Amino acid sequence: MGCMSSKSAAVEDSRENHKEKLRRKGSLDKLVPRADSSRREDSVGSKDKYDGGDVKVLLIDKKTSGSNRYCYNDRAEKERIIDKFEVIETINKVENCEVANTITVGHHHLHPGSRVLNSIKGEQVAAGWPSWLVAVASDALKGWIPRRANTFEKLAKIGQGTYSSVYKARDVVHNKLVALKKVRFDNHDPESVKFMAREINLLRRLNHPNVIKLEGLITSHTSCSLYLVFEYMEHDLVGLASLPGIKFSEPQIKCYMHQLLSGLDHCHSLGVLHRDIKGSNLLIDSNGILKIADFGLACHFDPHDSVPMTSRVVTLWYRPPELLLGASHYGVAIDLWSAGCILGELYSGKPILPGKTEVEQLHKIFKLCGSPSEEYWRRAKLPHSTVFKPLHPYRRCVTETFNDLPSPAVSLMDTLLSIDPVHRRTAAFALKSEFFTTQPFACDPSSLPKYPPSKEIDAKLRDEEARRQRAVGSRGSRVDMERRGQKEPISNAEQTASSQRRQPHPNLKSRSQMLNSRNADGFSGLLINPPKQTPTAKENGRDFLEYNRKKVSHSGPLVYGAAFGKSGKEPDDLTRLSSRANLSKLSGLVATRTLAPEDHRSGPLTSEPVNQAGRSQRSFHELESAGKRDVRHHMPKTTESPQTAGGRACIKEPMHGRGPRGNKIYVSGPLLAPSENVDQLLKEHDRKIQEFARRARLDKTKAGKLQAQAKQATENSLFVTARGAE
Ligand SMILES: Nc1ncnc2c1ncn2[C@@H]1O[C@H](COP(=O)(O)OP(=O)(O)OP(=O)(O)O)[C@@H](O)[C@H]1O
Numbered sequence: 001m002g003c004m005s006s007k008s009a010a011v012e013d014s015r016e017n018h019k020e021k022l023r024r025k026g027s028l029d030k031l032v033p034r035a036d037s038s039r040r041e042d043s044v045g046s047k048d049k050y051d052g053g054d055v056k057v058l059l060i061d062k063k064t065s066g067s068n069r070y071c072y073n074d075r076a077e078k079e080r081i082i083d084k085f086e087v088i089e090t091i092n093k094v095e096n097c098e099v100a101n102t103i104t105v106g107h108h109h110l111h112p113g114s115r116v117l118n119s120i121k122g123e124q125v126a127a128g129w130p131s132w133l134v135a136v137a138s139d140a141l142k143g144w145i146p147r148r149a150n151t152f153e154k155l156a157k158i159g160q161g162t163y164s165s166v167y168k169a170r171d172v173v174h175n176k177l178v179a180l181k182k183v184r185f186d187n188h189d190p191e192s193v194k195f196m197a198r199e200i201n202l203l204r205r206l207n208h209p210n211v212i213k214l215e216g217l218i219t220s221h222t223s224c225s226l227y228l229v230f231e232y233m234e235h236d237l238v239g240l241a242s243l244p245g246i247k248f249s250e251p252q253i254k255c256y257m258h259q260l261l262s263g264l265d266h267c268h269s270l271g272v273l274h275r276d277i278k279g280s281n282l283l284i285d286s287n288g289i290l291k292i293a294d295f296g297l298a299c300h301f302d303p304h305d306s307v308p309m310t311s312r313v314v315t316l317w318y319r320p321p322e323l324l325l326g327a328s329h330y331g332v333a334i335d336l337w338s339a340g341c342i343l344g345e346l347y348s349g350k351p352i353l354p355g356k357t358e359v360e361q362l363h364k365i366f367k368l369c370g371s372p373s374e375e376y377w378r379r380a381k382l383p384h385s386t387v388f389k390p391l392h393p394y395r396r397c398v399t400e401t402f403n404d405l406p407s408p409a410v411s412l413m414d415t416l417l418s419i420d421p422v423h424r425r426t427a428a429f430a431l432k433s434e435f436f437t438t439q440p441f442a443c444d445p446s447s448l449p450k451y452p453p454s455k456e457i458d459a460k461l462r463d464e465e466a467r468r469q470r471a472v473g474s475r476g477s478r479v480d481m482e483r484r485g486q487k488e489p490i491s492n493a494e495q496t497a498s499s500q501r502r503q504p505h506p507n508l509k510s511r512s513q514m515l516n517s518r519n520a521d522g523f524s525g526l527l528i529n530p531p532k533q534t535p536t537a538k539e540n541g542r543d544f545l546e547y548n549r550k551k552v553s554h555s556g557p558l559v560y561g562a563a564f565g566k567s568g569k570e571p572d573d574l575t576r577l578s579s580r581a582n583l584s585k586l587s588g589l590v591a592t593r594t595l596a597p598e599d600h601r602s603g604p605l606t607s608e609p610v611n612q613a614g615r616s617q618r619s620f621h622e623l624e625s626a627g628k629r630d631v632r633h634h635m636p637k638t639t640e641s642p643q644t645a646g647g648r649a650c651i652k653e654p655m656h657g658r659g660p661r662g663n664k665i666y667v668s669g670p671l672l673a674p675s676e677n678v679d680q681l682l683k684e685h686d687r688k689i690q691e692f693a694r695r696a697r698l699d700k701t702k703a704g705k706l707q708a709q710a711k712q713a714t715e716n717s718l719f720v721t722a723r724g725a726e
Contacts, residue, residue, distance in 0.1 A: 273298060
């Protein structure tokens with residue numbers, strides 16, 4: 001007695017250290033000792049077991065959801081600590097987990113309902129939900145039990161998002177098709193978990209026919225992988241619009257827009273901003289029902305208590321001017337701008353504002369929508385206003401540009417594409433606009449044509465296949481021509497690709513069709529692989545970095561600098577990263593649509609650092625002064641009629657027929673789609689360089705030989721001369 005072994009002294013020491021750490025973090029001091037510690041065991045529903053040896057305790061702070069973890073080495077210390085915390089969960093043995101005998105606790109008596117809350121959480125854990133998920137998304141899990149992977153048949157991969165893979169699968173319990181979105185995250189990284197939890201929490205709150213429905217989650221106690229189960233949707237708007245020969249009618253456009261705005265109205269009424277409205281996130285089922293999907297960037301907002309949020313959201317082509325100007329306080333208007341872009345795109349058959357960089361995007365916006373008024377610059381106090389304020393104001397020319405469209409459509413577009421977010425009003429307001437109340441009315445979704453399954457991924461595959469076929473075709477015809485001794489004509493790349501577009505590709509099946517036919521052949525799909533073991537923290541860390549990096553590219557060519565993400569703002573997950581994203585990595589329309597040939601000339605796409613004020617300003621003003629040359633260069637050139645706009649030309653876009661592409665076909669596909677001629681030229685160029693190098697080598701050898709001969713001759717003659725002289 002009284003004599004401490006060196007081991008117990010070390011334990012005591014380490015206890016003191018841990019306590020000191022806790023004290024420094026201020027956690028212990030703030031805690032109120034609980035009056036009735038017997039309740040501890042009740043709340044977890046299971047008794048702790050001790051192996052007799054050291055016991056590790058994992059304490060998870062409820063507020064930070066896992067960021068504070070402390071290990072204690074003996075039972076007494078554990079007892080003392082859990083007396084001061086509310087136990088959320090006790091896990092005696094966790095397979096494949098680094099920490100056995102784990103206790104998950106939160107602060108004691110944070111609010112009066114905490115006992116009920118904890119018993120709910122305890123039940124959820126007992127039901128099989130992993131504790132890290134319960135800690136962050138308990139509300140979203142209410143009434144659900146985790147689905148097991150082996151109750152689904154994975155059929156095919158149907159989408160590759162920036163931080164997820166999406167699979168078509170069969171729910172064998174309910175015998176129906178579903179989409180499984182496997183989200184990548186690191187359950188040891190609170191930021192990563194928070195991101196994932198946000199999407200789940202928001203999705204669970206939303207309940208509307210035009211918003212994708214989260215039907216369940218696949219996970220297990222021991223796994224850190226997570227699948228989100230969604231109803232299966234056959235199409236997305238990008239895939240549909242890119243189907244050969246597709247031309248949306250006026251009632252059809254109204255039908256899609258009505259559904260989009262209804263879904264948005266629902267999200268906004270529940271305080272949810274989507275922050276990534278674009279064609280590939282608008283899914284459409286076989287009955288023509290459109291649903292807003294991908295809430296990976298969505299967030300909660302309170303119009304009456306606005307908190308700063310990141311401006312690094314929304315895919316570039318659909319990003320409103322205030323975000324490009326660095327706004328950190330914004331609301332529903334950001335989604336309405338994107339909806340305005342979709343409306344323009346549905347009529348014109350191509351993105352209406354396809355900027356390559358943030359600077360160019362803003363420039364395109366100003367040229368179409370006019371630059372902000374003096375009053376707006378003053379009122380909005382946007383961070384980048386000094387950099388991007390044009391030297392001369394731009395006149396708005398939305399109505400002139402789209403004057404071939406029915407006036408109610410132009411009027412709605414004019415509202416949604418207002419520079420001042422306030423003037424965009426609300427989704428509910430848009431739904432009451434003349435566009436929907438005048439004839440022709442929106443058609444019923446069920447009356448929409450039945451399309452073959454089409455997704456963005458199908459459009460990409462189709463374009464790749466078309467390119468491959470063109471390459472094969474052009475090789476074949478070259479051989480033929482060579483045989484006939486003809487010279488190969490240099491074809492117009494756009495023409496070639498356009499004619500490809502005009503022709504349906506009978507051989508090209510959608511991925512989903514291929515899948516169906518494989519099923520018909522008796523392909524029954526595969527059971528989902530059992531969840532992998534928990535990756536190491538290091539791997540997970542890398543994953544999350546990768547995830548963030550990808551998310552960056554997903555939202556456009558962004559540059560993340562110190563100017564954003566200061567404390568007090570919404571955690572600016574995108575800001576910490578310094579890598580420049582390449583626009584070619586953008587998902588959605590950016591990746592699948594070809595820019596006009598003029599855009600190809602500008603070479604590889606790069607991002608523009610908006611927060612490098614000097615450079616951006618220079619770039620912006622360069623664009624301004626180039627305005628006359630650069631005007632709407634993505635628009636068809638055939639019937640352009642320049643109209644002066646504050647000293648700048650403003651070209652009107654003809655909208656004949658209102659169908660996609662009007663009387664001009666626009667190519668969808670990778671950025672250098674019609675490039676086999678370019679490839680050919682480059683190959684030829686390479687060949688010539690090699691030939692030249694070979695000749696040079698030969699010449700050098702020859703020259704060397706000649707030189708040696710000459711030298712020999714000189715030496716000989718000298719020798720002869722010398723001999724003669726002798
Ligand atoms: N419920 C669904 N039914 C059918 N396909 C779906 C479904 N959900 C998603 N997909 C397909 O998977 C793709 C990627 O899904 P989602 O947009 O949710 O993931 P993401 O990682 O956030 O993607 P992104 O980075 O492109 O925004 C979609 O574009 C769509 O084609």
